[in-house]
Amino acid sequence: AEVPLPGGRATVLSRRILGLPVRLVTRGPVWADGADRVAGLRALAKGGPLLVTAERPEDAPDLRAAGFRQVMTPAHVAELSLAPGIDALRAGLAGSWRTALRQGEAQGLEISHHPFKPRRDGWLLAAETAQRPQKGYRALPAALVPAMAEAAPGDVRVLTARTGAEPLAGILLVRHGTAATWHLGWTGPEGRARRATHLLLWQTILWAAAQGLARLDLGTVTDAAPGVMRFKLGTGATVRPLGGTWARLIPPWR
Numbered sequence: 367a368e369v370p371l372p373g374g375r376a377t378v379l380s381r382r383i384l385g386l387p388v389r390l391v392t393r394g395p396v397w398a399d400g401a402d403r404v405a406g407l408r409a410l411a412k413g414g415p416l417l418v419t420a421e422r423p424e425d426a427p428d429l430r431a432a433g434f435r436q437v438m439t440p441a442h443v444a445e446l447s448l449a450p451g452i453d454a455l456r457a458g459l460a461g462s463w464r465t466a467l468r469q470g471e472a473q474g475l476e477i478s479h480h481p482f483k484p485r486r487d488g489w490l491l492a493a494e495t496a497q498r499p500q501k502g503y504r505a506l507p508a509a510l511v512p513a514m515a516e517a518a519p520g521d522v523r524v525l526t527a528r529t530g531a532e533p534l535a536g537i538l539l540v541r542h543g544t545a546a547t548w549h550l551g552w553t554g555p556e557g558r559a560r561r562a563t564h565l566l567l568w569q570t571i572l573w574a575a576a577q578g579l580a581r582l583d584l585g586t587v588t589d590a591a592p593g594v595m596r597f598k599l600g601t602g603a604t605v606r607p608l609g610g611t612w613a614r615l616i617p618p619w620r
Contacts, residue, residue, distance in 0.1 A: 368517070371409055373401025378413075379510070391418045392506065393608065407432035411614045420609025429612045438611035444584040444595075444603040448575045455571060455602060463564065463600030470565030475527045475534065477569055482515040482522040482538065490524060490536040493552040503591075505550065514540060522549075525569055527562035535562035539570055546574050547583040567601065 369376050376395035381388055395410065397403055407428060410416065420429060423440065450458065459467065491508040498505060515522040521541040527534045534557030538549045548570070553563045574582050584603055587595040599605070 369410060369413075371395055371406040373398050373403070374406050376410055378410075379506070386415065388415045388417060389413060391416065393419055393421045403428040404431045407434070415615045416613070418612045418614075420612060422609045423607055425609040429609075432614070434612035434614045436610050437613045440607040440610040441586045442588070442605050442607050444587045444598040444601075445606055446571070446582040446584060446601050446603040448571070448579055448581055452572065452575055455575070458602035460600035460602075463597075466561045466564040467568050470561030470568075473560045473562075473565075475529060475560065475562060475565060477525065477527055477565070479523065479525045479569065479573060481520045482511060482524050484512045484515070487524045487536075487538075489533065490526070490538060490550075490552060493536070493554075494538075494550045497552060511538065511549070523573075525566045525573075527557060527560075527566055529556075534560065535566055537563070537566045537570060541577070541579070544578075544580040545583055546570075546577075546579055548585050563597075571601070 367378050367380075369378050374395045374397040376391045379390045379392070381390060391410070395406060397406065403425075407418070411433065417437075418429065418434060419441075420426070426436070429436075446455075448455070456464070491511055494505075495508050511522060518541075523539045523541065524536060525539065526536045533554075535551070535553040537551045540547045540549045548567075551563065551566075557563065571582060582603075584598040584601070587598055587605060589595070
């Protein structure tokens with residue numbers, strides 16, 4: 367649900383952890399210039415137990431002043447600036463990444479790029495959800511995607527690589543303000559062999575630059591998944607820390 371706040375707004379997810387209802391704000395809230403962030407965070411906390419994954423380390427003083435306590439150290443994300451331009455971005459690819467891209471471009475794959483539609487693109491959500499336990503990671507619920515697409519038509523986009531009707535790989539991208547974020551992706555065995563994800567990510571970079579966006583957020587990177595980290599940083603992306611996870615538990619009588 368989207369929650370209006372004094373000077374900002376937040377997208378709040380509700381989950382049950384150990385049987386207890388807990389609300390989650392990931393990389394938010396979004397604030398207007400000059401907003402009283404402490405007041406806004408206190409207003410948000412009135413709804414019950416709340417976890418906030420902060421966007422920046424600089425958010426810590428406001429969270430602490432609003433009664434939150436840090437419960438997890440910051441994750442790190444890979445961000446690619448689009449300011450240098452396409453020629454410089456291609457030249458800035460790691461050598462092995464550029465080679466894989468050339469291999470993908472030589473495969474003759476059919477690339478589609480369009481706004482997300484649940485009936486047409488639900489296969490990508492199902493495939494990505496199925497691979498989570500296999501690859502040992504957790505992510506935001508798949509149901510968030512159609513909700514975002516309904517709230518912001520055209521800003522949730524799907525890129526797919528196919529041979530005929532068979533999808534080999536897919537990326538789901540979310541545009542927001544002057545940036546876009548890789549939200550999820552999936553690649554089958556043939557897609558990996560034919561470098562489909564390298565090709566799709568490069569097509570994503572081309573699209574984002576053509577839209578005049580400033581940066582591309584490739585999501586979290588961690589030493590626990592070195593292959594994923596190498597893939598993301600091979601684009602020339604840099605690593606930036608987020609602000610950690612913070613919690614506030616409010617008794618009902620408060």
